[in-house]
Amino acid sequence: MRTADFDFHLPEELIAQTPLEKRDHSRLMVLDKRTGEIEHQHFYNILDFLNEGDCLVLNNTRVMPARLIGEKIDTGGKMEFLLLKRIELDQWEVLVKPGKRAKIGSQFTFGDGSLKAEVIGIGEEGSRIVEFKYEGVFEAVLDQLGKMPLPPYITEELEEQERYQTVYNKHQGSAAAPTAGLHFTEELLESIKKKGVKIVFVTLHVGLGTFRPVKVENALEHKMHEEYYVIEEEAAKEINNVKEKGGSVIAVGTTCCRTLESAATDDGRVKASTGWTDIFIYPGHKFKVLDSLITNFHLPESTLIMLVAALAGKENVLHAYKVAVEEKYRFFSFGDAMLIK
CATH class of the missing domain: 3.40.1780.10 (QueA-like)
Structure with missing residues (x-):
């Protein structure tokens, strides 16, 4: 076929x-x-x-408001995470842009620093396995910091x-x-x-x-x-x-x-x-x-x-x-x- x-x-x-x-x-x-x-x-x-x-x-x-905009802790470079699926507890498979900056051991911070992440593995097709650190309930933190993950063919902001x-x-x-x-x-x-x-x-x-x-x-x-x-x-x-x-x-x-x-x-x-x-x-x-x-x-x-x-x-x-x-x-x-x- x-x-x-x-x-x-x-x-x-x-x-x-x-x-x-x-x-x-x-x-x-x-x-x-x-x-x-x-x-x-x-x-x-x-x-x-x-x-x-x-x-x-x-x-x-x-x-989920699965799109997170943050920065790499050691360089301050802007990064975008897209949550794909939860693997266990606070470990998630994510897409990272730009991916070349997300090597194993790389650390990132989002928003006011209430959410942090470290790359702990490489997934399929270039995705990353990350572990998040935060206080409280993850979903509540995500609701506060995350954005709606619109498909790439939609270029206009959703009001x-x-x-x-x-x-x-x-x-x-x-x-x-x-x-x-x-x-x-x-x-x-x-x-x-x-x-x-x-x-x-x-x-x-x-x-x-x-x-x-x-x-x-x-x-x-x-x-x-x-x-x-x-x-x-x-x-x-x-x-x-x-x-x-x-x-x-x-x-x-x-x-x-x-x-x-x-x-x-x-x-x-x-x-x-x-x-x-x-x-x-x-x-x-x-x-x-x-x-x-x-x-x-x-x-x-x-x-x-x-x-x-x-x-x-x-x-x-x-x-x-x-x-x-x-x-x-x-x-x-x-x-x-x-x-x-």
């Missing part, structure tokens, strides 16, 4: 830099995975495509930090937002409930590896980064009940898709489980649980567009993306949405 097969032309001006004023006023492309037919809607019309007895699965992770969080976020731990969920409002979720659609929450803490382009020519040689997920007993029960009664399971975002498929059994049920997943979903994958997917428009040659192609077919997806460019849909994190039904 060639990585280049998932490339497409994307004009830079279609990369959304800021969120819309109203979350649910983004555009919605509806793609029929069987026929390839396309409809153009707005996200507030999503209710028309959900039926009583269906199940909508949402990822309730909360994005309202909560716009990079879903309205239903709960468990802090992500390095990036589950962006398909950004389109939902509390009012829209209430309308969905009133229609008789089950709303179920799972948790997957999103790592930055999810969004990186695949750099190998043969996509099957790509190594996925592990991400931590949780499916509670009650959530698994609700999903399985819907499946048994013939309802559809609609995953909101590729993060929910990977969570469900990681915990799926061969007979199409979901196991309550907790753990790490590095599942790589690409064309040829046999979906066991989800029937439909709500997602944003993704980077060329990324694992995310490969996942979408696994569900809807590569030709259908590439055609839909061509139409999206022609119709000037907004792409990536703050962009428009697609429903694959």
Whole structure:
């Protein structure tokens, strides 16, 4: 499977830099995975495509203020840390810029000095393992000093930090937002409930590896980064009940898709489980649980567009993306949405 097969032309001006004023006023492309037919809607019309007895699965992770700006203690040089994942206690895997200054033993300070860090190891793909020192509770210190870790393709400052969080976020731990969920409002979720659609929450803490382009020519040689997920007993029960009664399971975002498929059994049920997943979903994958997917428009040659192609077919997806460019849909994190039904 060639990585280049998932490339497409994307004009830079279609990369959304800021969120819309109203979350649910983004555009919605509806793609029929069987026929390839396309409809153009707005996200507030999503209710028309959900039926009583269906199940909508949402990822309730909360994005950490994971970007820290500090300085190297011995030189005073400016440094940027991006927290990727906690390894144990106060040890974290981080990305450091500029990385060449972050050798083992290097020490750094942030803000007023209430947070300090020392590099104790080298991680994968140039990341660093650091140990933090502070007083009190780490999350409280991070809330005070950290900034929202917007993706590199967003160059404008985010005026309202909560716009990079879903309205239903709960468990802090992500390095990036589950962006398909950004389109939902509390009012829209209430309308969905009133229609008789089950709303179920799972948790997957999103790592930055999810969004990186695949750099190998043969996509099957790509190594996925592990991400931590949780499916509670009650959530698994609700999903399985819907499946048994013939309802559809609609995953909101590729993060929910990977969570469900990681915990799926061969007979199409979901196991309550907790753990790490590095599942790589690409064309040829046999979906066991989800029937439909709500997602944003993704980077060329990324694992995310490969996942979408696994569900809807590569030709259908590439055609839909061509139409999206022609119709000037907004792409990536703050962009428009697609429903694959």
